[in-house]
Amino acid sequence: MAKHIPPPSDGDGERIIDEPLSEALSRRYLAYALSVITDRALPDVRDGLKPVQRRVLYAMREMRLNPESAARKCAKVVGEVMGGYHPHGDQSIYDTLVRMAQDFAQRYLLVDGQGNFGNIDGDNPAAMRYTEARLTQAATLLLDGIDEDAVDFKPTYDNQDEEPVVLPTGFPNLLANGTTGIAVGMATSIPPHNAAELIDACSLLLENPQATTEELMAHVQGPDFPTGGVIVEPRASLLETYETGRGGVRLRALWEK
Structure with missing residues (x-):
């Protein structure tokens, strides 16, 4: 015998939403598309950075990895970024860091990498436990003024800290370094x-x-x-x-x- 299962209830009656499926799907897909566009795949026109790139640079600044400082293990940087600002896979964070240190991929390097960071022939970089990194002078220009209320901050994913919405950007990085990205229904490819x-x-x-x-x-x-x-x-x-x-x-x- 079939058992009747009542609909979910919040204690104040039935919670039944009468809505056309086409409208529900389109609204949810639009929200997903906007999330991918703004929070992952495409750069912000103001600083030319994707969120993960911005978080890597900001985390390295907070670690005081300035051009005149000693470099630190990339594994340490990746851990700081993942734990404090970017709750995603460590490999995607390391790939971002590596790209910002490759002189054949970036017109103006934002990360000064020490060790094997791959080459133009397609050889992979060494594992993050072997390589080290610190910021370049170009990266300090992007971050210059961040302590003078030059940009807005927002809570991190766990509300334990704050991160910049955008970097102050002392030079037009979007056009200087260029970028590529594929989102939902949108894509960009800007040369350096x-x-x-x-x-x-x-x-x-x-x-x-x-x-x-x-x-x-x-x-x-x-x-x-x-x-x-x-x-x-x-x-x-x-x-x-x-x-x-x-x-x-x-x-x-x-x-x-």
Whole structure:
């Protein structure tokens, strides 16, 4: 005989939600998509960092791993980040730290790595118990002013501490280092650029906020990749890429005999 199981109750009556399934799914999927976009996969335009990158740099600052200090084991850094700010897998945190220390992946290194951090041929870095790290001068520029109420803070995941919503960012890191990311229904791929050229372009915008893309390209003539090479893309193609946000950049290698 089938047994009748009453619906869940909170003591004040039945809790039955009458809602079309399509609306329930779309609303929940939208919440999930926004979470992935803002909390994991895409960078913040203000500091050019994803949450895990921001947390790694902030944790290293709290550990006083400044450029003039001695480096510490990456396992120690990963443990601090995972325990205090980023409650996810240790491997994803270490992969983030490693990428910020690879001179072939970052135009301006944010982590000064000591040990085997992999190479451009695809060899993996050494385990985190063998490698050491500390911040670079570029990273200190991103963090400079964080003690002067330059940015807002929010509670960490366990409400035991606080973390910055965004870093103060002393240079345009989003364009200087570039980034890639794939979220739900959205993706980004921004190439790195020369920081000095970017600052010249920013100065032009301060003088003339209505400056055109072509005028800005007098200072920023194209991407500046950490691996070098010569851009063979026509100027008209680069202009269209910058104006539309869609396009590609072809490179040619240089070699000497």
